Amino acid sequence: MERRVRVRFAPSPTGPLHIGGVRTALYNYIFARQNGGDMILRIEDTDSRRFVPGAEEYINDALHWLGISFDEGVREGGKYGPYKQSERREIYKEHVDMLLKAGKAYIAFDTPEELEEARQRIPNFQYDSHTRGTMRNSLTMSAEEVERRIANGEQYVVRFKIDPDRDVKVNDLIRGEVTINSNILDDKVLYKSADELPTYHLANIVDDHLMEVSHVIRGEEWLPSAPLHVLLYEAFGWTDTMPQFVHLPLLLKPVGNGKLSKRDGDKLGFPVFLLEWKDPATGEISSGYREKGYLPEAVVNFLALLGWNPGDDSEMMSMEDLIQKFSFAHCSKSGAKFDYKKGIWFNHEYLGQKDNRELAELFLPVLKEHGIENPDMDYVAKAVGMVKGRADLIPDLWTQADFFFVAPTTYAEKDVKKRWSAETPAIMEELIGVLEGIDDMTSANAEKIVLDWIAGKGYHLGNVMNAFRLAVVGACRGPHMFDITELMPKNEVIARIRRAVATIK
Numbered sequence: 001m002e003r004r005v006r007v008r009f010a011p012s013p014t015g016p017l018h019i020g021g022v023r024t025a026l027y028n029y030i031f032a033r034q035n036g037g038d039m040i041l042r043i044e045d046t047d048s049r050r051f052v053p054g055a056e057e058y059i060n061d062a063l064h065w066l067g068i069s070f071d072e073g074v075r076e077g078g079k080y081g082p083y084k085q086s087e088r089r090e091i092y093k094e095h096v097d098m099l100l101k102a103g104k105a106y107i108a109f110d111t112p113e114e115l116e117e118a119r120q121r122i123p124n125f126q127y128d129s130h131t132r133g134t135m136r137n138s139l140t141m142s143a144e145e146v147e148r149r150i151a152n153g154e155q156y157v158v159r160f161k162i163d164p165d166r167d168v169k170v171n172d173l174i175r176g177e178v179t180i181n182s183n184i185l186d187d188k189v190l191y192k193s194a195d196e197l198p199t200y201h202l203a204n205i206v207d208d209h210l211m212e213v214s215h216v217i218r219g220e221e222w223l224p225s226a227p228l229h230v231l232l233y234e235a236f237g238w239t240d241t242m243p244q245f246v247h248l249p250l251l252l253k254p255v256g257n258g259k260l261s262k263r264d265g266d267k268l269g270f271p272v273f274l275l276e277w278k279d280p281a282t283g284e285i286s287s288g289y290r291e292k293g294y295l296p297e298a299v300v301n302f303l304a305l306l307g308w309n310p311g312d313d314s315e316m317m318s319m320e321d322l323i324q325k326f327s328f329a330h331c332s333k334s335g336a337k338f339d340y341k342k343g344i345w346f347n348h349e350y351l352g353q354k355d356n357r358e359l360a361e362l363f364l365p366v367l368k369e370h371g372i373e374n375p376d377m378d379y380v381a382k383a384v385g386m387v388k389g390r391a392d393l394i395p396d397l398w399t400q401a402d403f404f405f406v407a408p409t410t411y412a413e414k415d416v417k418k419r420w421s422a423e424t425p426a427i428m429e430e431l432i433g434v435l436e437g438i439d440d441m442t443s444a445n446a447e448k449i450v451l452d453w454i455a456g457k458g459y460h461l462g463n464v465m466n467a468f469r470l471a472v473v474g475a476c477r478g479p480h481m482f483d484i485t486e487l488m489p490k491n492e493v494i495a496r497i498r499r500a501v502a503t504i505k
């Protein structure tokens with residue numbers, strides 16, 4: 001029988017979600033939707049030393065902004081819960097005991113000092129089948145002694161007993177079959193009595209099993225853990241329901257070699273987080289895609305193409321398109337360069353296609369920053385509609401459309417030099433008269449009347465129109481002049497011409 005597709009995104013709340021983790025979440029989501037499966041959000045918070053307040057909420061908010069939703073999770077609930085590992089202690093304890101009872105794991109009392117001493121004594125020390133016989137553990141002590149120590153409150157860990165010389169096969173949907181020899185694995189710690197918590201490895205596979213996860217889709221950095229996970233499935237007798245592994249290619253620096261880091265973003269000026277993040281310990285603020293003025297649909301499209309291609313040359317793909325087209329067969333094994341400029345290109349394209357009214361809503365915070373409160377939304381929508389094709393990021397809309405909201409107080413010097421001569425003020429006064437006489441200011445009508453007047457007088461078309469523009473916009477830039485004067489109240493247009501005449505010398 002085909003297994004139901006169930007995938008999980010399993011972040012540790014150790015800080016804001018890095019863009020690589022976002023791409024992992026996105027691929028999980030796309031794959032779940034494509035297969036009519038379930039998408040789980042599991043919070044892996046068993047390492048209490050690395051817990052960062054606010055991180056869990058941040059992860060939820062960030063993925064929500066991108067349009068990724070979960071079927072099961074801490075917020076959503078679900079019948080496989082709890083979905084937060086710190087609330088599943090008894091489950092892990094039970095499973096550790098199962099391994100101990102079956103002789104697949106053992107208890108070890110070695111202190112940090114003793115481990116250090118072993119490292120000094122044995123070259124390339126690794127806690128494994130060759131060395132465990134020389135250490136202080138339940139394999140080298142009598143059962144009574146182990147019990148006595150535990151009863152005395154001595155701290156211990158539980159280690160996984162890995163058999164030597166076994167070829168362990170990991171089947172990966174992107175990488176194919178990866179084989180490693182068990183000799184390179186150490187007897188990993190699965191549980192620590194000190195905090196009564198499991199380590200990542202145990203909690204991760206126990207939960208994947210109990211939550212009936214069918215595909216483990218995660219970053220390449222987890223590939224080295226996969227053989228250990230395969231052996232754990234075996235030790236529990238769960239081989240038949242072992243999930244399919246998929247390790248996604250690394251995200252690489254835009255320039256140079258190596259893994260993408262936050263530092264690359266700081267240096268080149270792009271965010272590595274979806275939402276702005278304030279470090280609760282240092283107060284340091286890191287920028288986010290949302291606050292920088294990216295659209296979530298652009299970020300989705302950009303991220304989806306980092307490590308995957310549709311097999312043809314399509315570039316613009318909505319979430320729905322991606323759900324249609326996605327396949328691990330078209331994921332690359334090698335890392336994907338984080339071409340942030342491509343991200344800006346996508347945003348430019350999506351801004352250009354965005355509905356004016358929706359864009360106006362997204363533009364409101366920028367307007368507010370510039371002191372424009374409660375503007376007429378029809379006016380804003382029409383204004384952004386005229387300039388959206390020239391913007392990369394939402395704040396660029398202000399650079400392009402500022403004059404719709406504030407009258408110019410200065411005039412671009414080089415345009416003045418070129419377009420404003422001694423005769424201009426008189427012609428502008430005349431233009432005011434022409435505009436006053438126009439009842440219907442729709443673009444084509446006003447254009448016809450003004451151009452007829454210019455032609456009738458034998459004025460220089462370019463000079464008059466550019467002086468007009470200079471007076472209204474403050475520089476020779478912006479959309480079609482008569483589109484501007486259709487939207488802007490006529491008395492405002494006239495006031496601006498008057499001010500220019502009075503100001504420009």
Ligand code: GLU
Nearest residue numbers: 010011012044204218222
């Ligand atoms: N908690 C791990 C992380 O932070 C999960 C890795 C996995 O998906 O197995 O990425």
